[in-house]
Amino acid sequence: MKQILIFIGPPGSGKGTQAKKIAEKYKYRHVSTGDLIRALPNDPTATPEELKIVNEVSFAGRLVPDWFICGLVFRAVERYVKLSEYKGIVFDGAVRTLEQAERIQQYLETKDLDKEVAAVAIMISDKEAFDRLTKRRVCSSCREIIPWNEETKNITACPKCGGELKIRPDDKEEVIKTRMVDQGSASLQPILDYYQKIGVLKIIDGMQSIDAVGRDVEKALL
Numbered sequence: 001m002k003q004i005l006i007f008i009g010p011p012g013s014g015k016g017t018q019a020k021k022i023a024e025k026y027k028y029r030h031v032s033t034g035d036l037i038r039a040l041p042n043d044p045t046a047t048p049e050e051l052k053i054v055n056e057v058s059f060a061g062r063l064v065p066d067w068f069i070c071g072l073v074f075r076a077v078e079r080y081v082k083l084s085e086y087k088g089i090v091f092d093g094a095v096r097t098l099e100q101a102e103r104i105q106q107y108l109e110t111k112d113l114d115k116e117v118a119a120v121a122i123m124i125s126d127k128e129a130f131d132r133l134t135k136r137r138v139c140s141s142c143r144e145i146i147p148w149n150e151e152t153k154n155i156t157a158c159p160k161c162g163g164e165l166k167i168r169p170d171d172k173e174e175v176i177k178t179r180m181v182d183q184g185s186a187s188l189q190p191i192l193d194y195y196q197k198i199g200v201l202k203i204i205d206g207m208q209s210i211d212a213v214g215r216d217v218e219k220a221l222l
């Protein structure tokens, strides 16, 4: 399996769930851009420009600038490849524009890691994404995300900690419409084309059960 796995997909595609599953199974470091952004205010290396971005745009559902995302990704790579337990990194939500894809690839080339990239695109229709997003919930204590499906729709408390479940603050309908424009399948196409062109793209059908998607992801990567 390649060392640098870049998961992409529209919001609600389940890419986060699949990225975590692969990371756990293969002892890779799971790096979610959301987690990196939330950790930034406590990071002594954060620049004033970065902190300004965190305060202004990250929770409004709009995309943050390319330089900001790339900075987070480069830092994460620097930090984790040095660790003795390093096996690989799973990036979850890091690449959302063509510019980011290209800059990250150029950066990985300088680290001799460009041949170690696999881009895993978990695709669902925009309509499916919208339905999944307007109905999924998050635990207010442990942040576990509860997807919306037949098994979970009647759950009233967090299955992990019993905490209270809430609709995610960025899952309000008008915010989701904005996110679908920014991050929906049309916006992903140039990124898919780029990864296809450099021969590292794996397209996975996300309109299946979580387990079936997981099997397809693993098959594509091995």
Ligand SMILES: [Zn+2]
Pocket (backbone or CB within 6 Å): 139, 140, 141, 142, 143, 144, 158, 159, 160, 161, 162, 163
């Ligand atoms: Zn919980």
